[in-house]
Amino acid sequence: MKRVPFDMGDIDIAWCPGCGNFKILDALKQALTELDLDPEKLVIVSGIGQAAKMPHYVRTNVFNGLHGRAIPAATGIKTANPELTVIAEGGDGDMYGEGGNHFLHAIRRNSDITNIVHNNMVYALTKGQASPTSTIGFTTPVQVGGVTEEPFNAIAVAIAQDASFVARAFSGDEDQTKDIIKEAIAHRGYALVDILQNCVSFNKVNTYQWFKENTYYLEDSHDPLNRIEAFKRATEEGKLPLGIFYRNPDKPCFEDTVPAYHTSRTPLFKRKVDVRKLQVLIDSKRSG
């Protein structure tokens, strides 16, 4: 692959050889390049986990915060400076487990952030426990008798809650993944990209081959504006559909609803407090 402006050069990457993360990293950098984004005007926010190390491998601004808390931090960043492109990235445990509440409310808030979730159906950094998306029966050192809880269907939840952009990709198909990421970043509003990914060390069930055999792309005839149809596809039994399930282009962005941006998009750090107004406010406490 040709060098892109987001390359970090020769760095030590902490992922296992053969990890699906490498493909996601390449797809992301390629997407950012094709979108002609300026590394100085982009922030990648993450929590903790193997996937959450991603921003350290992209030449851009980085906010690597707490486990599960990438979405609130990303929301704060985007709201403080709407001129920035903001991506919140992490794994399935980070985003759907520890950060599950933020995921639900990010959909409601509809801040213009792209939420990329590396979904390998296992906890890798902590060495192989079940994740919220692990399949029933998946055995681990903790889930000794196999997982009994229903896997979290983030796609269905997002569509049910009328998220403004909902897509699923597979890391094995770098080109399509790149295209989906591009669409998600270009979309105004909260965009979920759930990326299925193999974990070579801790998931011997949902392997690269398994994903190859158990996924397929939504047909060209699928209408992403049809929420009912999108929900049907998100909840169908059997193989997992890939592609853009749903879009709602009519939802207002959070930043657009904030009074501070009604008349100006100037980032907060460039603004000045009007001290005269504050004096007027204080003086209003003299009469009533």
Next chain:
Amino acid sequence: MSTSSIQKRDDISIVLCGEAGQGIQTVEQILTRVLKLSGFNIIGTKEYMSRVRGGSNSTQIRVSSRNVSSAVDRIDILIPLDKKALQHVGKRISPDTVILGEKDEIVGENDNGDLTVIDVPFSQIASDIGGRVYSNTVATGVIAGLFKVDRADFLNYVTTFFSGEKETIIEKNREAAKKGYEIAQELIDSGAVDIDVKKDPGSARDILINGAEAVGIGAIAGGCNFISSYPMSPSTAVLVFLSRHAEEFDIVAEQAEDEISAINMALGAWYAGARAMVTTSGGGFALMEEAVGLAGMLESPVVIHLAQRPGPATGLPTRTEQGDLQLALYSGHGEFPRIIFAPGKLEDAVFLSSMAFNLADKCQIPVFILTDQYFMDSYYNMPSLPLSDTGIVKYVVKTDKRYKRYALTKNGISPRGVPGFGSGLVSVDSDEHDEEGHITEDLDLRVKMVDKRLAKLKEIEKDALPPELVGRGDYTTLIVGWGSTYHTIKEALGCLKRDDVSFLHFKQVFPLHRTTLSYLKKAKKVVAIEGNATAQFSHLINRQTGFNIQDKILKYSGLQFSVEEVVAQLEKLL
């Protein structure tokens, strides 16, 4: 019936007591303002149960010719609005208390003949006007009348206050207010009550604010333009205040899905160049703790307003305590510096809240403003709030290509850039990191980074605010207090009339000012007064200075100290 004791006073404590939902807050809001506008000094405080209807709540309005700013136990005029009221404030009623209320219905069996009761049939009058809901406005009228507030001014204020309501509701409230005012005139004419508190013409033009507004005004003065919080008593009023003024002052005000989100949003906002705060209490702050550590590691500024209430867990949600000093002091795992302010005066809250933003920005640390329910809910008047003491100092730098977020410097402070301002990249990391902000497991660098973060404590200590000495410098006994007890202890000290006793008040409780130990060592006896059960500030002093405070007056019932209580406890000890 004797009303002689209140006639002599130039300082009257009025208490209204009734159920939640009976409109006691409305009475408080109207009366504090109307009485202030007529030229009286005012302090309003309240205590209430954690419920929306029923129970027993009370509001105290102290009207004085002097500038007093603390709560007293004494009740000079009591207006009980329901049967439970006399039980609720029973301990505070004396034969000198004038009770204005329904003699048979409300006072009834509580009266053994030792109470001074003036029969005012509030509910009957209100029902005649249109419903018992107007009882509170009738009571407002009685008080306004007793204090000889100008009738037209009073009625105009009532009209303005209810201006958002339907025309008939405004009219009925006016009628209720008028009726109350007439009753007061009858009481004055018959000689039943005569109040002669002198007016202080200056106070009519004074500013009247409460603790929550003081924190909010200070935050705006400090350049706050982002608040994300989750509602929790008693901290919510600051979120309400900044939300109400969000449009005027370009403030992003967001109610987050939980406290964890709130503070992580605030850290994101600071990272992108905003000046952000959170407001929270007890358990809400406990949820934020991990992110306090994140602020420590990212070297991110953040301002945390922590309005204390009694814990642990849900505790007493609507009551007061100074019980979270240690929580703030030790919050977050790992080692990193912080600043903790604890305003005693409303004016302090304005100044400290504005300064919190500058210091957070300068030293890239969490700065706490520790208040409590009593402080949040107390109103009083003051001549001015000079903004000249405040001012916004920004420390954000424009980055260049070589920018390193954690560049090692002598004082530990690295220039703070924000993304999108300059040609550099800004990388911050909750992992231990290198100068560029990328993950590292270089253990030598780890040591350097810990030293760098802790070096900032020296800078912070340089800026520490000195404690305020109230009284003479040649004391033999020194009372030590912090935060919201300032006015109460100061007034109690005045009542003691002892030249050898002084009071040292701390509005910055961490780190302590370098003069602290010399103040303590000078005294033969030191008495700490704290609103908690374990003398948390005394322990902090001991840890920081090695000085052990022997005598302590501690209160943790959920109510603030009263002036009388402090006087009595000090008299026992001294």
